[in-house]
Amino acid sequence: MSLSSQPHTFHLNPEDYGHLVEQATIAPEQYWERESTRLTWNTTPHQPYCTKRGWFPDGVLNASVNCLDRHLETRGDQNALVWQAEESDRVLAFTYRTLHERVCRMANVLREQGVQTGDRVAIHLPSVPEGLIAMLACARIGAIHVVLFGGFSPEAIADRLADSSAVLVITANMGRRGPKLIPFKTTLDAALNLRPEALAVRHVLIVSVTQDEVDLTEGRDLWLTPLLNEASADCAAQDMPASAPLFLLYTSGSTGKPKGVVHGTGGYLVWASYTHELVFDHQEGDIFWCTADIGWITGHTYGVYGPLLNGGTILLFEGMPSYPGPGRWWSVIQDHKVTTFYTSPTAIRALMREGDEVVQRHDLSSLRVLGTVGEPISQEAWSWFNDHVGGGRCAFVDTWWQTESGGIIISPVPGAVREKPASATLPLPGVHPVLLDERGAPKEGATEGVLCLKGSWPGRALTIWNDAALFERTYLQPYPGYYFTGDGARRDEDGYYWITGRVDDVINVSGHRIGSAEIEDALATEPAIAESAAIGVPHDLKGQGIVVYVVPRDNAPEDLHVRAAKAITSKVGRYAVPERIHVVPDLPKTRSGKSVRRLLRKIACGETEGFGDLSTLADPEIVATLITLIQVQK
Ligand code: 6R9
Numbered sequence: 009m010s011l012s013s014q015p016h017t018f019h020l021n022p023e024d025y026g027h028l029v030e031q032a033t034i035a036p037e038q039y040w041e042r043e044s045t046r047l048t049w050n051t052t053p054h055q056p057y058c059t060k061r062g063w064f065p066d067g068v069l070n071a072s073v074n075c076l077d078r079h080l081e082t083r084g085d086q087n088a089l090v091w092q093a094e095e096s097d098r099v100l101a102f103t104y105r106t107l108h109e110r111v112c113r114m115a116n117v118l119r120e121q122g123v124q125t126g127d128r129v130a131i132h133l134p135s136v137p138e139g140l141i142a143m144l145a146c147a148r149i150g151a152i153h154v155v156l157f158g159g160f161s162p163e164a165i166a167d168r169l170a171d172s173s174a175v176l177v178i179t180a181n182m183g184r185r186g187p188k189l190i191p192f193k194t195t196l197d198a199a200l201n202l203r204p205e206a207l208a209v210r211h212v213l214i215v216s217v218t219q220d221e222v223d224l225t226e227g228r229d230l231w232l233t234p235l236l237n238e239a240s241a242d243c244a245a246q247d248m249p250a251s252a253p254l255f256l257l258y259t260s261g262s263t264g265k266p267k268g269v270v271h272g273t274g275g276y277l278v279w280a281s282y283t284h285e286l287v288f289d290h291q292e293g294d295i296f297w298c299t300a301d302i303g304w305i306t307g308h309t310y311g312v313y314g315p316l317l318n319g320g321t322i323l324l325f326e327g328m329p330s331y332p333g334p335g336r337w338w339s340v341i342q343d344h345k346v347t348t349f350y351t352s353p354t355a356i357r358a359l360m361r362e363g364d365e366v367v368q369r370h371d372l373s374s375l376r377v378l379g380t381v382g383e384p385i386s387q388e389a390w391s392w393f394n395d396h397v398g399g400g401r402c403a404f405v406d407t408w409w410q411t412e413s414g415g416i417i418i419s420p421v422p423g424a425v426r427e428k429p430a431s432a433t434l435p436l437p438g439v440h441p442v443l444l445d446e447r448g449a450p451k452e453g454a455t456e457g458v459l460c461l462k463g464s465w466p467g468r469a470l471t472i473w474n475d476a477a478l479f480e481r482t483y484l485q486p487y488p489g490y491y492f493t494g495d496g497a498r499r500d501e502d503g504y505y506w507i508t509g510r511v512d513d514v515i516n517v518s519g520h521r522i523g524s525a526e527i528e529d530a531l532a533t534e535p536a537i538a539e540s541a542a543i544g545v546p547h548d549l550k551g552q553g554i555v556v557y558v559v560p561r562d563n564a565p566e567d568l569h570v571r572a573a574k575a576i577t578s579k580v581g582r583y584a585v586p587e588r589i590h591v592v593p594d595l596p597k598t599r600s601g602k603s604v605r606r607l608l609r610k611i612a613c614g615e616t617e618g619f620g621d622l623s624t625l626a627d628p629e630i631v632a633t634l635i636t637l638i639q640v641q642k
Contacts, residue, residue, distance in 0.1 A: 016376050018289045018403065018423025025424030025437070032438035039438060040466060044274070046281045046317070048078045050247050053274065063275030063466045067250035071147035071273055072115075075316035076108040077245070087321045090295070091137045092340055094184050094327040100137060104319075107141070110236075112243035114138075114145035117235045121211045123176055125150035125246050128256065130174040130209075131302070132156040132165065132196055134183030135326045138215045138232070139302045140312050142178045143255070147273075150246035153255045154268070157303030158183055158190060161581045162198035164266075166207070168258050169199065171268055171474060173208040178232070182218040186331035193222040250274025256473050257305055259411040260523035261482055261494070262512040268473030269411050276414045277317060279467025283415040284314025286436060287405050288348045288377050289422040295374070297323040297341070298350040304520075305411040306381055309467075310350055314415070329355055334362040338370035338397075345374040349397075350407075353385040354518040356393050357549050367396045377422055379405040382519025383551040384507055390429040408432035408507050410493065411521075412483065414467025417441070418505050431504045439465050443499055448487045458511055459497040460490035513605065515544035516552050522584050524605070527556065530579035534571050536561055541595050541603045542586070545612045553587035555612040557634075559594055588612070590641050592634055597626050607631060611638055 020028075032039045040056035044064055053067030076088070084105040091100040102110065123129060129151045133139040139155070146153040154172045156165055169177070177200075183190035193214060200209060212229045214222065224230075254276055256268040284290055288310075296315045300306035315322045323344050329337045337359065341349060359367075378398045385393075385406055394404050403422030409415060417439050418432040425433050435441050442450045443457030451457045468491070472479040486492040496508040510516065513524035527542035540558045547553035558572050565571065569589045576584050596607045607619060611634050622628040 016401065016403065016422075019291070020286070020289070020421055020424040022424050025421055028437040036438065040278075043282050043466075044278055046285075047074050047274070047277055053250060057464065057466075062251050062272060062470060063464070063468075064250040064278070067274045068247050069250060069274060069277075070150075070245040070248055071254055071277055071313070072111055072144045073148075073245045074277060075144055075147075075313065076104060076111060079104045079319050080108060083319055086319070088316060089137060089140060089322045089324060090344060092323065092325045092327075092344065094186075094331075096339065096343070102137065107144075109241045110137075110141050111144040111148060112241050113236045113239040114141050115148040115243040116239040117213070117232070118145055118151060118176065119149055119243075120235070120239070121176055121213070123149065123151050125248075126152065126252075127176075128152045128154050128172040128174040130154045130156055130169055130172065130177040132158065132177055132179040132192060133215060133302075134158055134180055134185075134190065134192065134217060135301065135324060136180065136215060136217055137324065138178070138180075140322075140324070143302070143308075143312055144316075147254060148243060148245050150248050150252065152253045155255070155257065155302050155308070157301060157581075158192065159303075159581045159583045161578050162195055162202060163579045164581050165196065165199035166202045168266070168268070169209060170203070170206040171258075171265075172256055175208050176211045176213065177209055178213045178215065180215045180217040181222045182220050184217065184326065186328045189218065189220070192217075197223065197225075248273050251470065253470065255308065257308065257411055259305070260514060260521045260526055262514060262523055263478070263482070263525060265529075266523070266526065267475070267478065267482075270470045270473050271414055271467075272470045275466035275468070277313060279415040279465065280309045280313040281317040283436060283467070284310060284320075285318050286421055287407060287416050287419050288314075288350070288379065289403065290315075290318050290320055291347075294320050294347045294376075295323055295344055296320050296348045296350070297325070297344070297346045299325070299329075299337075299352070299355060300350075300381075305414075306350070309415045329359060330362065335366040335369060338367055338372060341372055341375065342370045347374055348377045348379070349375055350379040350381065352382045352519045353380050353389055354383065354549065354551055356380065356385070356389045357551075360389060360392050364396050372397060372399065375399075375402050377403045377405060379407055381407045381409070381416075383516050384509060385430055387430045394429070403427075406430065406432050408495075408505070410495075412469045413461075413465070413493075414469065417461070417465070418507075428502075428504055431500075431506050433504050435505070441497070441505060442490060443497060444487055444490065448490075454499055454501045456498040456508065457496065458487065459493045459495045459505075459507070460487050461493065462490055464491075515542065515554055517544070517547075517554060517583065518550045520583055522554065522580070526580055527554065527576055527584060527586075530576045531556070531558060531572055533579060534575040536565050536568055536571060537575075539595065540572075541605065541608055543605050543609050543612060545587070545609060547587065554584065555608075556586040556589045557592050557595060557608060558589060559592055564591065588642070590634075590638055592637055594627065594630050594633075596622075596630050596634070598624060599626050601626070608634075611635055614639070614642070
């Protein structure tokens with residue numbers, strides 16, 4: 009698509025953008041110093057970056073002041089958050105002033121419950137305004153928020169509560185997912201009862217999302233509403249060093265346990281504001297809808313921080329894309345005149361199936377920018393979204409980034425970077441991707457390799473909670489001198505990047521990162537299973553689906569499949585349930601005993617040849633055995 013076919017006016021043109029890239033490259037210090045002025049600081053940083061002390065090391069600020077207080081004078085009566093409930097006639101709007109008041113009350117409640125600056129507070133909520141309010145309330149008193157995805161199992165929640173030693177949890181009596189009620193409080197209770205001795209949780213505050221009663225543990229559990237009503241609406245914000253953690257967010261990697269990625273305050277917020285403005289061409293009056301749950305990084309950076317820092321209006325929707333009927337999302341866009349719509353390729357693939365006519369019934373002319381994130385998008389899905397939802401008029405940003413990067417890294421910039429369907433296109437000004445060969449040498453020109461980033465950028469995670477050495481080992485040591493992303497990419501003759509997927513053992517199911525090791529560790533808890541391997545295979549709707557191979561111990565029980573699935577649901581969560589479980593006599597392994605996933609992937613995809621040299625396997629015969637077995641079991 010040529011830029012001129014887009015009738016909208018965007019902030020940047022190619023010349024201005026080129027200028028930004030140039031400045032960020034030749035004078036990075038001045039560039040980031042200037043970008044830091046997008047925030048309000050109590051102490052202005054004198055230095056943008058220091059290798060030892062990170063970004064804006066001597067700056068002092070408060071995140072909630074930056075999201076709320078500083079807008080009160082100029083946009084106090086503007087909507088900051090519009091919440092659309094499941095019922096189409098129920099909408100709650102919060103102006104900057106009312107949101108500020110809610111956040112102050114919540115912050116005072118947290119203080120009254122004994123939460124101190126630096127404490128971790130877990131947030132386990134469905135898509136209700138209290139999630140965002142709780143995040144900002146933590147930020148206001150300098151507590152570190154840890155948002156836990158609603159789909160986690162009790163075990164997964166307990167692991168994260170233990171690792172973060174959270175002192176308080178904010179949850180809901182129930183969540184609503186279409187026609188279903190999700191028992192948030194009961195799930196949390198199960199997590200808290202699993203191994204109480206390992207947990208530091210003293211209080212649980214409950215949001216009443218529905219009218220349902222729940223069991224309360226005396227001395228620990230309290231309903232939130234009465235506390236909020238009694239709390240003062242004034243709350244002085246805590247001054248925080250730029251390098252103080254703002255939040256932890258757990259994500260999966262190739263090592264077994266999910267890691268608590270730590271994001272700082274100053275650098276992260278500069279990155280959230282910078283990327284939100286640049287990539288989504290933020291303009292006055294925009295209504296920004298990011299469909300991601302706040303349990304994921306996208307929900308943090310673009311569901312909360314980015315739009316509020318820039319004085320935007322956030323739309324938050326409680327419900328699902330196609331409930332009570334097809335086209336619900338399109339109705340939400342129409343009713344709220346959404347200008348900027350940020351979603352996932354998985355959602356687009358599902359919505360495509362409902363047919364074009366469902367989209368055409370709606371007036372989507374308010375849209376100006378469409379974005380996707382989380383996984384590669386196919387050219388087909390890209391074109392459908394662009395043509396049918398965007399009417400060919402909108403900018404399309406396929407944004408590549410990760411939990412650890414804090415915000416968008418590679419993406420088109422509306423008005424400035426010409427899109428190519430299904431390419432994340434170019435790095436944002438100030439980031440420097442490189443493609444490396446297996447030995448870690450940079451490859452020039454049009455080529456393919458391991459995607460790494462040279463130097464730092466303000467949004468980069470500070471460390472991993474409780475395990476700084478793991479941060480070094482995972483991201484900095486694999487390719488010395490570079491940050492290792494875990495992804496592979498191709499660069500074309502125009503310098504555009506095309507992400508090819510993970511090069512490590514991370515499986516991306518509907519944009520959710522799941523580590524192979526996480527699933528294998530869960531399966532190891534089932535006594536009837538001797539060993540296992542989990543791999544990702546292409547899946548029409550989910551992008552990738554999980555296939556699991558399990559090797560039974562002697563006398564395998566009849567219901568091994570059921571037991572395997574149960575182990576995964578209870579340790580990880582329902583979202584990690586495999587598409588197929590194959591019971592096999594053994595796995596293809598190297599002589600040193602490592603499962604060869606490349607072969608397992610090919611076998612699971614039904615391939616019968618092209619396996620290459622098998623002579624390095626401990627037992628080359630196993631490949632033929634598995635091919636036959638899987639054909640029967642499929
Ligand atoms: C923001 C987010 C990160 C992983 C990342 C990559 C995949 C994200 C993508 C993409 C292709 C895109 N990914 N965006 N792949 N094109 N536009 O998703 O963070 O949950 O940490 O996942 O997702 O593999 O490494 P996170």
